Amino acid sequence: MSEKLLVPDIGEFERVEIIELLVKPGDQINLNDPVVTIESDKSSVEIPSTVSGKIESINVKVGDKVSMGDLLLSIETSKESPSEKPIPKDTESIIKQAESVLKNEKKEETIQQKPVEEKKQTIIQVTNNNDIDPLETQDWLESLSAVVAKDGNQRAHFLIKELINKAYREGANIPYTQHTPYINTIPPEAEVKSNGDQNIERRIRSLIRWNAAAMVVRANKKFPELGGHIGTFASAATLYDVGMNHFWRAKNNKFGGDLVYFQGHSAPGVYARAFLEGRLNEKQLDSFRQEVKPGGLSSYPHPWLMPKFWQFPTVSMGLGPMLAIYQARYMKYLINRGLIKDEGRKVWAFLGDGEMDEPESLGAIGLAAREKLDNLIFVVNCNLQRLDGPVRGNGKIIQELEGSFRGAGWNVIKVIWGSYWDSLIANDKTGHLVKVMNETVDGEYQAMKARDGAYVRERFFGKYPETQELVSSLSDKDIWRLNRGGHDPHKVYAAYDQASKNQGSPTVIIAKTIKGYGMGKTGESVNTTHQTKKLDVDDLLYYRDRFDVPLTDEQVKNVEYFKPDEKSLEIKYIKEKRMRLGGHLPERTTYSKPIKAPAKDIFDFMKVSTGEKEMSTTMALVRMFTNLLRDKNVSPRLVPIIPDEARTFGMEGFFQKIGIYAHEGQKYEPEDSAQLSSYREDKSGQVLEEGINEAGAMSSWIAAATSYTNHDIEMIPIYIFYSMFGFQRIGDLAWAGGDSQARGFLIGATAGRTTLAGEGLQHQDGHSHLIASTIPNCVSYDPTFHYELAVIFREGLRRMHEKNENIFYYITTMNENYSHPSMPKDKNCEEGILKGMYKIKEFNRYGKTKIQLLGSGTILREMMAAAEVLQDEYQIDSEIWSVTSFNELRKEGMEVERYNLLNPDKEQKVSFVEQCLGKTEGPIMAASDYMRMNSDQIRPYTNKSFYSLGTDGYGRSDTRQNLRKFFEVDKEHIVAYGLSVLAKEQLIASKYAKEAIKKYNIDGSKPMPTKL
Ligand SMILES: Cc1ncc(C[n+]2csc(CCOP(=O)(O)OP(=O)(O)O)c2C)c(N)n1
């Protein structure tokens, strides 16, 4: 039976050009195989076959214009009746999704109904002055306790939810409560106990504490300028130790490894443990913060500086939380796409309570809950202090964070009080202790730990007779010993255990600690703790005694490290624990296989002229992607990342072709389901459509770009954004990407100050290349023509993903439509494109006066047009150079200059700029759609006179032509400036310049655009 394949619904487009035929008569094709590619003036899309069979005839050819309903081709299919046709893919996936959701719901129900283990519940009756009927209250509370005891927490939760719903329906305006009382989330009877040897673990922890402090103090004794932090790790030691001894599994040949984001300035503690584990030696500890000589330990976690140790740069606060969230999401993406196994790996992120004030820290927590990232655990170390003072002196950071995370849908575990408090809380029959706990603000909590037990008795327990009574039998010393949850390994263990088992939501553990724990008068809980990096002998002796470190006074005075013998119980224990957990952590390794770059001819279609057809480089890029998706090595590894601009860039064709990643699939039939580019979400979708969220998209890009080390699979992330909202918006993340040795493409689309015409000041980018140039391993290009883009992109694939160079690419693409010429035949052209410049055209008609014109991006075309005017109207010859990257030229020039200066007696090298321009005639004039500084970068590497034009100043919306005129980079200005340059160089009379300025109505007294 013969089926006719017609042009499907392609939205608003009509008479769209066929640019490729992907099949020929006689070909056997399968359902959904692409058969032709069509291209509108904005995007190109493949049309898939709706049936399987053999191509009988093709009714169209390349260049034809088609609209919806036009016949494309006929396919001979097997003789099944239409009713036997397979269910359309969409419908099938909707059914599957629905089924899986039903299954999930069932599963959830069974979990909910499962009663929790029976445990003794203490009813805490908080005295409440508003209680008009305490007996009735008691009744309700007792009923609730009975439900918890009989049917478990979930049932109790369900009943409460139903009660609230009912109350709303009855008209009661119940305020939403974000908080639970200021006590631990896990009651003592529900705590899972550690099987570790607490005595040994305490001794090990004390040694780690000591060595961490010693390395900071020793470094500062030698070089007081070096800095460092003691107080942060002192507060977090238990939080790390419990994880290291019991929870965090390393990567090895059997398991992919948990990923731990260490809080940046707790690095000394991580080194100190590595020292005990035998991974670092004393000499290395003594090189803390002395990173220039090889072997030094980096101040903070920097994979660039310690590539075999650190995995995640976290010290720029706020980036760690976001990166960890998107890392966990990316892990699920890889699993759902079938690229890695689901091994139950976790992402742990350690954060400071002060750090949580960074908008980025909380900015993505909604996504974590929405995506049900139960592979993610945040641990917020609430030592109540940041650098200058209390995080929330007048409030309670733990409660505030609880509210934010609960509101966002996280599983929240508060670890506030240590085990010594358990009996006090159990005896708090009147609820006054919890009342005091709730009422005391962080400023008071901090002050108490800077004082002593007597002070705590008076200021805390002394608030009510009931609480005073509670501690009447305790000495001041006992009161002082009442520990905080984050310093109690039992409480921390129980929290980690529960967090690790939690399903369906991310977990945050909010742990209360003391900044500078154990540092005594100089450093414990005082406002200056953060910057304490020197401890005098008395402080050190106190610290030793506080943690029973087996060092003599003399050794303490010398601030010696302490490492027990290899055969000691401690060392054996610490090693054995790590062995059980699969190896060392942190450790950065890579076992991924390179991706073979596609054959060179895959982009050949971009090396021939587009003829009459005009297109933008953004569109050329999308065409290139479409081709890449046909390369079997590359295709599955591509990770297109878009922050809600796919349609702007003409990429909507990808929605159907490769799908948008959605962990729940698509639960709805999209409004545009009949259309070819319908919005298709899929559990195994490939596109990461991040919504309006550049920072999130960049975090996804970093996760994918470091996939080769964190997941041992090389991926090719391509993040395409509005160029202005790239480096400028998320520069710090881009820097962290460089530090992480990210490999992938950043595409700054709609680039160029005058090329993006109508959008205005905040949209028009004239400087992203300069920001990109600040990142040492970022390779950036500003191509004009499609063949340049093809050469650059393929080389990027080869260098990064086949040769595994630790670089990343930034390429700008534009939205200006023009026709693209064929690639010049010159054999050096490709080399020039990659090094940054090549001669694209030469005007030699007159042989009198010459000028060298260097143009970049869209402004190259203004240069070419200007050169024609110069020749035709002024008899000026010129050579035109397409500069694909001023940044790359500068890097090479700098290196050559440096070599020459440092090797005055050796044969002097010649920079590539000089190789190109050194022997040419006439002065140089360069222009781009970026600030003059962009082209000025190569000024030092040539001996010729050099002039720059550029788009310095704020952008504004107008037509391209008017903008180029305003910024003086249009053809007319280039002609006038060119003549002026030649006059200044005394190569022509100045009257020509003057005439041109007049002719083009250029106002010489107009202020510089930077002042307008
Ligand atoms: C973006 C950013 N701003 C400022 C700093 C400097 N800084 C380093 S640590 C710190 C205080 C950290 O306080 P907190 O997050 O509470 O961590 P703690 O040391 O108390 O555990 C500051 C301001 C930084 N590292 N990153």
Ligand SMILES: [Mg+2]
């Ligand atoms: Mg803090």
